[in-house]
Amino acid sequence: MDSSCVATSFRIPEQVLTSSxxxxxxxxxxxxxxxxxxPQVAKQAILQAIKLGHRHFDTAYIYGTEQPLGEAIVEAISLGLIISRDELFITTKLWCSNAYGELVLPQLRRSLQNLKMEYVDLFLIHWPLSLKPGRYEFPVRKVEIxxxxxxxVxxxxxDCQRLGLTKSIGVSNFSCKKLADILALAKIPPAVNQVEFNPLxxxxxxxxxxxxNGVLLIGYSPLGASGTLWGSSRxxxxxxxxxxxxxxxxxxAQICLKxxxxxxxxxxxxSFNVERMKQNLEILDWSLSEEERKRIGDLPQSRGCTGESFVSENGTFKTIEEFWDGEVGLHFHSKK
Structure with missing residues (x-):
């Protein structure tokens, strides 16, 4: 059975990365x-996502889902859901405790071992800060930032891209100022900045x-990440x-994604719920009206993922405004 036999009506739009x-x-x-x-629940959800037509998967070292993702892909190939790993776009991320020049390559090699892959498509700096090496926990210990x-870094x-261990490199949770700092010194510019993005x-x-600057913005928490440490139901x-x-x-959810x-x-x-997975894909054959788009565009703006986990009075970042270089929204309110 080849991938053309997979029963799915979903044809997900694609974008070309400028840099690669x-x-x-x-x-x-x-x-x-x-x-x-x-791991078994994660693996089964990923397999279901492949069956539905997903070919772009996002993980990170700190999530603990690299291994289930790798196992799901091996199984998907054995089942004939896909022909090879090359049909997929895989992103993983550098955790803050490895955000030191000499620790970047070793972490990517560990991630590749977890994923059972020779390369990833995109490798991102997870957050614009470093933590004490050897710590893999969230929330983080603020004194170690x-x-x-x-x-x-x-x-x-x-170097990871030159070695062919990743096809592209990028950043996550970078403000305009911090992205400018990277662009100013980069020989290979970041392909992507992955950040919080939703109607609010x-x-x-x-x-x-x-x-x-030719950087593709990719959004996480498009539905607000309700029920997580970093999100809300707003x-x-x-x-x-x-x-x-x-x-x-x-x-x-469909309105937000559309x-x-x-x-x-x-x-x-x-979403690891099969019905919601299907609903999330049912957004391709209808449109929002200009009036609806305007109503969404006029919504008050403020961050949901504030980065408070990285902010402390005596720390590297003393306020949320400082952490985001002032990019917090006109209607910003700190979550207590």
Whole structure:
């Protein structure tokens, strides 16, 4: 059985990465589960996602899902769901405790071992800071946060790409200022900046900056990451979004994902529930009206994922505003 035999009506739009020419589905399948799930649950969800047509998978060293993802891909090939690993676009990330020049390559090699792969398609710096080496936990110990040496870490990321261990490199959770710092010293510019993105935090300024510099913005928490340490139900419970969803006969989640697509932004969406997986893919044969898009565009803006885990009075980043270089939104409110 080859991949053309997979029963799916979903044809997910793709985007070409400027820096490498790779094709990447704009709807990525996320594997950051909170509360944590067993490796078997993660593996089965990933297999189901492959059956439904997902070919872009997002993981990270700190998520603990690299190994289940790798095992799911091996099984998908053996079942004939895909012909080879080359049909997939795989992203993983450098955790902060390995964000030191000499530790970047060893972590990527460990990630590849977990994934049972010779390369990933995209390797991202997870957050713009360093932690004490050897710590793999979240929330982090704030006293162990230190500024990242962008020069040595980015040079090591570039080495990873030159060695063929990753096709592209990029960053995650970088403000315009921090992205500018990387661009100023990069020989290979970042292909992607993966950040929080949803109707209540539309990243207008950062999107414009990324576009002007050939960096693709990919959004996580497009539905607000309800039920996680870093998210809330504010997106799914928003009255305007609920009204639009009701009028359209769609779910709020579908409205959010369709809006992201129409804004030209790729998103990472995580659901291990099969029915919701299918619903998340049923966004390709209808459109939002100009009036609906305007109502969404007029929503008050503030961060949901504030980065408070990395902020402390006596630490490297003393306020949330400092951590994001002022990019917190006009209607920002700190979560207590």
């Amino acid at each position: 020419g790779q094709r990447m589905q704009l709807l990525g399948f996320g594997t950051a589960a909170y509360p944590l799930v067993t 230190s500024p990242m040496d962008f020069g040595s 980015w040079a090591a990321m570039e 935090w539309n990243q207008k300024k950062l999107r414009e900056y990324c576009k002007a 997106v799914l419970e928003n009255e305007v979004l609920k009204e639009i969803a009701k009028a359209k006969g769609k779910t709020v 809006w992201a697509f129409e804004e030209g932004v790729g998103v990472i969406v995580k």
